Amino acid sequence: MGIRVNPRTTQRIAKAVIWSAAVLVLLLLFTIIIYILSKGIPHITWQFLTEIPSDMGKSGGILSAIVGTLAVTIVAIVVATPLGVGTAFYLTEYTRESGVTKIIRFSAESLAGIPSIVYGLFGFIFFVTYLKLGWSILSGGLTLAVMILPTIIRTSEEAIRTVPPMYREVSFSLGGTKWQTMTKVLIPSALPGISTGIILGIGRCVAETAAIILTAGSALQMPTSLFSPARTLAVHFYILASEGISLDNAYATAAILIILILLINIGANLLINRFVAKRR
Amino acid sequence: MKKTMSEQIKISIKNLNFFYNNKEVIKALNLDIRENEILSVFGPANSGTTTLLRALNRMTDLTPGARMEGEILLDGKNIRSPDINISELRRKVSMVFEVPTPLPMSIFDNVAYGPRLSGVKNRVLLEHTVEESLQMAVLWDEVKDRLHNSAMRLSGGQQQRLCLARILALHPEVILLDRPCSGLDPVSTSKIEESLRHLKEKFTIVIVPHNVQQAGRVSDRAAFLLMGDLVEVGLTAEVFANPKDKRTSDYITGRFG
Numbered sequence: 001m002g003i004r005v006n007p008r009t010t011q012r013i014a015k016a017v018i019w020s021a022a023v024l025v026l027l028l029l030f031t032i033i034i035y036i037l038s039k040g041i042p043h044i045t046w047q048f049l050t051e052i053p054s055d056m057g058k059s060g061g062i063l064s065a066i067v068g069t070l071a072v073t074i075v076a077i078v079v080a081t082p083l084g085v086g087t088a089f090y091l092t093e094y095t096r097e098s099g100v101t102k103i104i105r106f107s108a109e110s111l112a113g114i115p116s117i118v119y120g121l122f123g124f125i126f127f128v129t130y131l132k133l134g135w136s137i138l139s140g141g142l143t144l145a146v147m148i149l150p151t152i153i154r155t156s157e158e159a160i161r162t163v164p165p166m167y168r169e170v171s172f173s174l175g176g177t178k179w180q181t182m183t184k185v186l187i188p189s190a191l192p193g194i195s196t197g198i199i200l201g202i203g204r205c206v207a208e209t210a211a212i213i214l215t216a217g218s219a220l221q222m223p224t225s226l227f228s229p230a231r232t233l234a235v236h237f238y239i240l241a242s243e244g245i246s247l248d249n250a251y252a253t254a255a256i257l258i259i260l261i262l263l264i265n266i267g268a269n270l271l272i273n274r275f276v277a278k279r280r
Numbered sequence: 281m282k283k284t285m286s287e288q289i290k291i292s293i294k295n296l297n298f299f300y301n302n303k304e305v306i307k308a309l310n311l312d313i314r315e316n317e318i319l320s321v322f323g324p325a326n327s328g329t330t331t332l333l334r335a336l337n338r339m340t341d342l343t344p345g346a347r348m349e350g351e352i353l354l355d356g357k358n359i360r361s362p363d364i365n366i367s368e369l370r371r372k373v374s375m376v377f378e379v380p381t382p383l384p385m386s387i388f389d390n391v392a393y394g395p396r397l398s399g400v401k402n403r404v405l406l407e408h409t410v411e412e413s414l415q416m417a418v419l420w421d422e423v424k425d426r427l428h429n430s431a432m433r434l435s436g437g438q439q440q441r442l443c444l445a446r447i448l449a450l451h452p453e454v455i456l457l458d459r460p461c462s463g464l465d466p467v468s469t470s471k472i473e474e475s476l477r478h479l480k481e482k483f484t485i486v487i488v489p490h491n492v493q494q495a496g497r498v499s500d501r502a503a504f505l506l507m508g509d510l511v512e513v514g515l516t517a518e519v520f521a522n523p524k525d526k527r528t529s530d531y532i533t534g535r536f537g
Binding site: 171173174177 | 337371375
């Protein structure tokens with residue numbers, strides 16, 4: 001016979017444990033963010049935002065890195081979203097479970113676990129050297145696209161699977177074709193989930209360093225086309241900090257990076273909420 | 281064309297055998313469905329009633345492992361012949377499902393969904409179709425002031441009438457109803473049954489009722505299915521008053537099922 005504990009006591013202990021876990025995580029998160037923002041924000045000036053780096057980043061600003069970050073991320077998202085969402089729709093709607101779907105799913109899951117430096121090496125060999133795209137925004141963006149593809153496929157697939165099966169039946173029963181059902185019912189219903197995958201992908205793109213250094217380079221000048229080499233904020237931060245060029249500017253860059261990610265998340269959430277509110 | 285119940289055959293089912301993964305669920309079934317009648321197809325669970333209904337507009341095509349033998353003729357034309365456009369077939373022979381399923385969009389967009397799929401873009405025409413369909417489904421008065429609110433907020437009974445309006449907007453010829461009132465309260469049920477009595481003048485209706493009483497209330501003719509066999513079919517009053525088969529009378533009087 002075990003010791004009988006009053007269920008109410010168990011309940012209280014469970015509540016305390018769960019609460020403290022949540023509070024601890026929040027504290028940790030806020031400590032990091034507040035630490036970086038407090039160290040970085042004092043060094044952010046208008047000049048810092050609007051000038052390109054000079055003297056290896058010791059002085060000047062980070063405008064070229066902001067542009068580089070946005071450009072590389074946009075290329076990656078524009079390439080990976082249709083491919084990933086398309087694959088997810090193929091897996092869920094256009095084929096029945098078979099050897100092929102298992103192979104695709106297994107590959108995607110394996111790819112998700114590979115460290116980013118390996119993607120960097122692949123991008124360097126394939127895009128930079130073999131396709132002769134050089135160190136460029138295009139090479140970097142394509143490499144990141146390959147890297148975030150598994151995330152987008154898996155989250156989209158999950159999102160599509162949670163659309164109630166009856167919606168499909170209803171759409172078909174009203175004379176809808178597969179394509180009409182997909183574009184008018186499935187995509188709108190799965191959109192919040194699909195966007196979650198895309199936002200996760202954006203986060204990984206913005207935060208990536210290793211794969212970027214190998215494929216987009218670390219040029220300081222302002223990129224002028226997709227074929228220009230570029231430095232992203234994360235790379236800039238990494239180089240400033242690791243080579244001890246300027247810790248103040250490194251923190252300022254990190255602060256900008258955090259603010260940028262926050263803005264992207266808030267913006268994406270607002271868009272999704274506006275869309276979903278109409279359909280509830 | 282006569283407006284009352286005619287002798288004209290709308291759908292003719294000939295020697296239909298239906299299988300799911302080689303398990304036979306409908307056995308050598310022959311049945312004619314007449315124009316402008318309400319035919320109820322009733323029987324205990326797993327008797328093949330839903331399958332029969334879904335076979336009529338080939339919704340069964342969507343079920344993996346489903347296989348059909350025999351012929352189903354709509355106005356004399358085999359619905360499985362290669363030149364049948366399946367979207368057109370489903371617009372002509374439309375279905376309301378057991379679970380009310382509005383699509384996650386506004387009331388207006390739900391009713392306009394079918395017409396839009398077939399290419400109707402004219403706003404005035406769409407508005408007219410939506411109003412007319414909602415009127416026929418006895419829902420217009422309850423929703424006319426909030427057509428652009430989400431359909432998900434309607435009550436269960438309203439949702440099911442919306443589903444009815446949604447197929448009426450397709451201007452179908454045959455309406456299939458699969459236990460349309462099984463989850464509804466008596467008031468909603470009587471509203472749907474009331475609209476069916478009006479709709480009969482324009483459409484041919486096949487209903488799988490959720491209980492024997494409903495078959496008795498709404499239908500002109502009734503067909504009793506048991507384990508995939510068509511046991512008996514005839515005028516509802518006759519089938520109920522003096523069933524020819526003992527199994528039918530046992531089921532109707534509640535001795536099993």
